[in-house]
Amino acid sequence: MRGFMIPTLAIATAFVSSTLALPFSRVHPGTASNIIITDKNTVNATTTIATNATIISNATIISSNATTQVSERSATSGRLPLALVNNLAGSVNAYVTGLDKNNALVMLQPNGQWYYPSASESTTTPQPVNANVAIPLGAQGSTTQVTVPDYISAARVWFAEGELQFFTVWSSATNGPSLVEPSAVNPSDPSSGISWGFVELTNTAAGGLYANISYVDFAGLALGMSLLSGDGSTQSALGLQPQAIASICADLALQGGVDGQDWEALCQADANGNLLRVVAPSDYISTSPNSFGEYFxxxxxxxxxxxxxxxxxxxxxxxxxxxxxxxxxxxxxxxxxxxxxxxxxxxxxxxxxxxxxxxxxxxxxxxxxxxxxxxxxxxxxxxxxxxxxxxxxxxxxxxxxxxxxxxxxxxxxxxxxxxxxxTGNPTNWYSAIIHMHEVDGKGYAFPYDDVNPAGDINQSGVVADANPSVLTVTVGGPSPT
The missing domain is CATH 3.30.920.50 (Beta-1,3-glucanase, C-terminal domain)
Structure with missing residues (x-):
């Protein structure tokens, strides 16, 4: 990279610890009344299940449709085994959200059954999802086995160091409930003080499994994944290195010192100065419209x-x-x-x-x-x-x-x-630095990160197969070999 140095993790951690006076953004978790509902943190219903309904997700990444495709699958079962590997110490929970094969809004319960969130037409205030939808992971180094019971689309597998808060609200536009997901952009979101991340996936009868690691909106917990196909072959996208957020924020702060832009302000920390995540510049500009004004x-x-x-x-x-x-x-x-x-x-x-x-x-x-x-x-x-x-x-x-x-x-x-x-200047340093700190350089860092010359590296971090066997997702960085 032109005029740019990557600090070692020790240097990066020390740098961040000594520079919290820099304008890293601070979060201050609020309540349901502080939720800001946008198309990026809602999933809306198109099908009614009893008193419950679902929507098509607006929060998934934009795809160029230029890369991996899967042929129509022959398997009839939509069951998808997930192996969730925990390489973090402390309490870690997983969540699975999306649309079932009838386009009904679903969340996976620890017992392997769907929960169908609902919402009341009589209120416009987001109501908490109080059902048991947190899937606790085992101790550091363990693997938790869960199975998605049927086909699912517009889905996310979430991981959090703590408990995330999901809400529902009635959507007059779709005449059904909307799932309100945690927002990385809103510093007053009820879940803003928790470190989390997710992988995105769709698994359908016609298209098979398509999954990716996305940093399009933010980078949080280090996640990686590998896919074992029915024919025994494997694909992988290893995601961020362990403790990558500290290194990313150190690099962004250094870059801000070079060009005078607000790169370090993309980093969010809690009230005690603990770094939580890095917000993408497009989302940061939505709340700070004067940033990066003449950059390009x-x-x-x-x-x-x-x-x-x-x-x-x-x-x-x-x-x-x-x-x-x-x-x-x-x-x-x-x-x-x-x-x-x-x-x-x-x-x-x-x-x-x-x-x-x-x-x-x-x-x-x-x-x-x-x-x-x-x-x-x-x-x-x-x-x-x-x-x-x-x-x-x-x-x-x-x-x-x-x-x-x-x-x-x-x-x-x-x-x-x-x-x-x-290598040109100026450039999207958020995307560049994210890729620097990915184990294998893979993971969407802007919406069209799957664009690449024919035969070259696909940096988007996609795994796809018509007949998936097991999808393994690792939180906390790759397992020691």
């Missing part, structure tokens, strides 16, 4: 200048092949893209010259929030967007996050290899 300005100007005189080629990695994009005025336009193309010229009558009667379309210059979040401004997707646009957006946003548009080979995206990601 010079880089964006250079990108626009570069592709005014020469084309940027986007390899869609689909049947559309490669597409040429060029800057025209203030917009980056791409051939065949319904929102990234040159305006069409039409004649209003045979007596008039041809004039431009269509509104110019294309990709406007993104803001830092657009780049970090990949779902707003020029990177927002609309229902009318064509397949080409939906293929270009992930690859373009990934290039901005990794700062690969102006380095050697950057005129083709995705083009530069993973070893060259984040």
């Amino acid at each position: 300005n010079e880089y964006i100007a250079l990108v626009w200048e570069t592709y005014t005189t020469s084309p940027l080629t986007i390899d869609t990695q689909t049947g559309a092949g490669s597409v040429a994009c060029t800057v025209q005025g203030d917009l980056l336009t791409c051939a065949g893209d319904n929102r990234g193309r040159s305006p069409v010229r039409k004649a209003s009558s045979h007596r008039q010259r041809k004039t431009n009667t269509s509104k110019p379309t294309g990709y406007a210059k993104p803001s830092p929030s657009d780049i970090f979040g990949c779902n707003s401004g020029p990177f927002a997707l609309e229902s009318a967007d064509n397949a080409l646009h939906r293929a270009i957006v992930p690859r373009l946003c990934a290039a901005f996050n990794r700062s690969t548009l102006t380095i050697a080979g950057g005129s083709v995206q995705p083009g530069p290899a993973a070893k060259d990601y984040y």
Whole structure:
């Protein structure tokens, strides 16, 4: 990394301990009245089960659909054995949330049966889930075996050093209950004083199992996973190193000292100064809108200048092949893209010259929030967007996050290899540093982290199989060998 040093864990821990005067964010856990409900911490119902209902999760990562796919499975059972390995000392609980095969909201109980959360139409205040949905893990070094009883989608397997608080609230939009999950962004969330993390998964009859480690919104407990397939093969994504949060925060604080940005403020600590998690910059900006305001300005100007005189080629990695994009005025336009193309010229009558009667379309210059979040401004997707646009957006946003548009080979995206990601400046240091402290460099650190050149490393931390046998999730870092 250019001008950047990675402290050892001992140095990092000492650095963090001696610099808590820096603007690390402090949490102050509240009650149900302090909950802020957003699409990132709710799961809404589409099917009613007795008096209970469920929703489609809005909290899952955005996928480029460019990487791992699984074929239709032959197995008829949706049962998924989970092996939960605890490498932490102290009390650790697991939780499983998601939608069952009928799209009903479910939580897994320790006895292996579904619990269907409900909500009252008469109240708008979040009501606590008081059912027994915490699955206690064994002592450090032990493995707890649980089985998800049937197919599940939009699911999360949570781990917490303590007990997380889940709530329900009635959604008039879906006419059913919404599950309100712990929020890493809200410092007053009732669970904010607890260290937690999760892996995401979907296991369906048609698609099989798709699971990933996600740091798109935050990095918390060190989690890793491995998948044993029905044919005996294995896949793995080992996740963060033990005690990685202290090292990540030390690195972010050092980077903030270099460029004057609020990187260290992404770190959250409790009232005693114990570091809990690191919030992604897109989520931090949502609560501190003045942060990173001009961070990418010079880089964006250079990108626009570069592709005014020469084309940027986007390899869609689909049947559309490669597409040429060029800057025209203030917009980056791409051939065949319904929102990234040159305006069409039409004649209003045979007596008039041809004039431009269509509104110019294309990709406007993104803001830092657009780049970090990949779902707003020029990177927002609309229902009318064509397949080409939906293929270009992930690859373009990934290039901005990794700062690969102006380095050697950057005129083709995705083009530069993973070893060259984040070597440009400025860059998404949150994502870069997260990957530095992953055991094998795998785990989503921004929404389109599964974009990569054909044959290169997939940094997203995905495991997938049509016929899964056992999914093992480890909390606290890899087990000693």
